[in-house]
Amino acid sequence: MITMRKIIILGATSGIALEVQRLLAREGRELLLVARSPQRLTEIQADLAARGAQQVLTYSADLASVQQHAGIFEFARRAFLDFDTVLLAYGSMHEQKDSETSVDTLLEELQVNFVSATAILTLFAADLERRRTGCLAAITSVAGDRGRRSNYVYGSSKGALSLFLQGLRSRLHPAGVRVITIKPGPVQTPMTDHLPNSARFANPEQVARDIVRALERRSPDVLYTPKFWRYVMSAVQHIPETIFKRLSF
């Protein structure tokens, strides 16, 4: 059996995290939720408590700001002793066009999705590696599997994170620490509301169920959710570049 008792969620107010937390709370797990807005954290905490959660701690911090990471980590070690699972669930998706015309927007997207994410994962990785236990999971995206005209900035930030996790997995394997790369297809969350056809995107509850199941088991290392994306992306990755560069999707 996998030990999963105490879970830290980084980005607890994100659309997918909200559903994951409800499932975990229902199973009686203990949670430490990290997000920026204290008000929203209070609301989630009340919700999870009403639904029967055992213990829910919250810590308010801006995850995109690397300077605040030490505070988060120290709080977790002090108040959430022997945590065994960390799920990174935050991210940012701007309009691709904005990142093409504004370098500030581009850098911000990379900062949130890649730079800050790798920074905080590194902190937690060292701790779990030393304790030789636990699991690190991070939500990247199918968009990171291939650079597409319509969202390569978001895609590359998530793709880079997937690559980072791949290496981290190999590094932590000898210590028995598991690293899971979670690659959802488009999901109906506030992050994707502005995209066309968002009504057809996957249901966050379904994605959350897949994530929780992956956390509870020994496999897979890379989770595609909904599952069919594994096959779709495998096909997409095999399209020759000379053809792919002409595609506008």
Added chain:
Amino acid sequence: MSGQSAATLCKQVAASPPTEQVLSWGRYPKTAYHLVHKPAWNDQVPAILGTAAPGSLLPYGLGRSYGDSCLNAGRELIDCRRLNRMLGFDESTGMLRCESGVNLSDIIDVFLPKGWFPPVTPGTRFVTVGGAIANDVHGKNHHCAGTFGAHVRQIGLHRSNERLVICNSEENSDMLRATIGGLGLTGVIAWADIQLKRVAGPWIDAESIPFQSLSTFLDLSRESDDRFEYTVAWLDCFAGKHPRGIFFRGNHAVKRGKEFHPKRGPKLPFALPAWMLNRYSVKAFNTAYYKIHAAKKSAAVVPYDSFFYPLDSIRQWNLLYGKQGFLQYQCVIPETNVAAVEELLDRIARSGLGSFLGVLKQFGSVPPAGMLSFPRPGLTIALDFAMRGERTLKLMQSLDELVQRSGGAIYPAKDARMSPALFDVSFPRWRGFVPYIDPKMSSSFWRRVTGAQ
């Protein structure tokens, strides 16, 4: 840096909502395209209200209203389904504070295992708390518990021109009475305090009794009112003046029934071809349904979901009625006017247009909780009609005449076509309600029945 990113994300939520075709449960009317705001947090709602044009917004829940009361054609909706957090629960009193997008299904899943149940529930568990308040819904226990609104102790209401307004029996009590049954027009409910009801468990002591005339139904209903918390009847609308049907009554059971696990039933994947529902197939169904129930043992301990929510077992059952959609006709007729009820049933039977979901219930005399609440003492009848164009609308108009003559009313949550004149006489308090409407709110229904802009 990330502060900025949050600001941009919030702006996206507020500034460029996507346009969607939103249909109500009856899938009629069809033309409604909307800009849909989807706030995930109550703190985002004031910005949506603040930046909107006058008369442009309407809160939206699970879209289970049948007609156009949950639509705002060509304008904007605030989809409240992501506001689905429970903010507090008092284990000793059963008082639940939850956001308006929480649905009854969720409340049952979380609180029934702890021995609590919604104080009033309509025939589906897939309605939001906001929708249940805005339509002041009723259930099989109307004769003893009144409407859903009677169990709402307090609400927090987002209004476009002020901070969150707290409404309870002492503070802003008139705004509370306006919001209950107020069709979403008074503002966006941020949260509500609902008094849940203690129950022994998930089982219902249920009885079903066949009847063959309206007077038998009335006798059954009267003698059951004191002894049974829940009463309702299914009606074969092809039987005309002397309707046959099955009378259902029940109480929360103290003893345990057979273990069960509520499961998700099958789902109708697409709209069925319209010809499949015709007078012969429906007649055959009704006869079979009547015979099966009339032959069955009349008393049993049954799971709560099959007693309260038989239709929820087929997801998207509204697609049964085909591409054109359907209309539900729900009216209430004062009890003193049994002749009008008979005449109504006769007209429906002769039209041959009725279908299998006929429901008959005697409302109690509990005073209404809201200014525009629909339930009032009398008999309420609900019937589905597949939309067959003019024929269907003509029949309903002729039923309207009967309702109006008898001093009855049509349920706004089910309506897509009643005349302004009928609304005016059956909801005479609507003019007094107007000052409570938030200036940013409007709906297709409201514009249709009052001529508001």
